[in-house]
Amino acid sequence: MKQIIIATKNKGKATEFKEFFNAYDMAAVSLNEREELPDVEETGETFEQNAALKAETIANILSQPVLADDSGLIIDALDGRPGVYSARYAGEDKNDQANINKVLTELEGVPQKDRTARFICVLAVARPNTETQFYQGICNGHISIAPSGKNGFGYDPIFIPDGYQETMAELSPKVKNQISHRKNAILQLEETIRKNRSLY
Numbered sequence: 001m002k003q004i005i006i007a008t009k010n011k012g013k014a015t016e017f018k019e020f021f022n023a024y025d026m027a028a029v030s031l032n033e034r035e036e037l038p039d040v041e042e043t044g045e046t047f048e049q050n051a052a053l054k055a056e057t058i059a060n061i062l063s064q065p066v067l068a069d070d071s072g073l074i075i076d077a078l079d080g081r082p083g084v085y086s087a088r089y090a091g092e093d094k095n096d097q098a099n100i101n102k103v104l105t106e107l108e109g110v111p112q113k114d115r116t117a118r119f120i121c122v123l124a125v126a127r128p129n130t131e132t133q134f135y136q137g138i139c140n141g142h143i144s145i146a147p148s149g150k151n152g153f154g155y156d157p158i159f160i161p162d163g164y165q166e167t168m169a170e171l172s173p174k175v176k177n178q179i180s181h182r183k184n185a186i187l188q189l190e191e192t193i194r195k196n197r198s199l200y
């Protein structure tokens, strides 16, 4: 089975990418399975810059194509926060529960109609000596009053996608992988995969 390196240490993302690439008979291998590879500091100010940093750093070390994902939650009533700082919103330990609590505290008293939000996922495909390609996906929704559900990861327990009553964490992984920002970004990438049966 052909392998594709995903420059992520986020277990939730790694699981979703394995699901996506399994459909193309490709094995998505995350950095959790390649511990010899370094952490990449995300010094960018945009999702594109951080996705490129992660993909290009690992692609140059391995001299092979690498995919990275930089993603996050944009909340209108918080002027777009947490955005590119979603993973570390409540601190460097990247604690999902603390991140959720911080968002809910900041949204206290904000009525449902003003709790609009969206997830954004930017994929970067980097190959040595080749221009990095970018693919973006969005999922619109709003922030719930309280967390609910055990599936997914990150802010899923407080994100209710448009067209649903349930939070992303109450939906099954199958449904999330049909509607998420990550799936919508993969759909952008799908033409390349379909044509070449690989990313390159």
Ligand SMILES: O=c1[nH]c(=O)c2ncn([C@@H]3O[C@H](COP(=O)(O)OP(=O)(O)OP(=O)(O)O)[C@@H](O)[C@H]3O)c2[nH]1
Pocket: 007, 008, 009, 010, 013, 042, 069, 070, 071, 072, 073, 086, 087, 088, 099, 119, 152, 153, 154, 155, 156, 157, 159, 180, 182
């Ligand atoms: O509820 C969620 N459902 C999702 O589907 C999702 N996708 C991203 N996020 C949030 O945005 C941060 C990404 O930050 P991020 O792209 O820097 O990833 P990360 O630092 O967790 O891992 P890495 O890929 O950088 O290794 C994550 O930690 C999460 O808080 C999500 N939350």
Ligand SMILES: [Mg+2]
Pocket: 042, 087
């Ligand atoms: Mg990160």
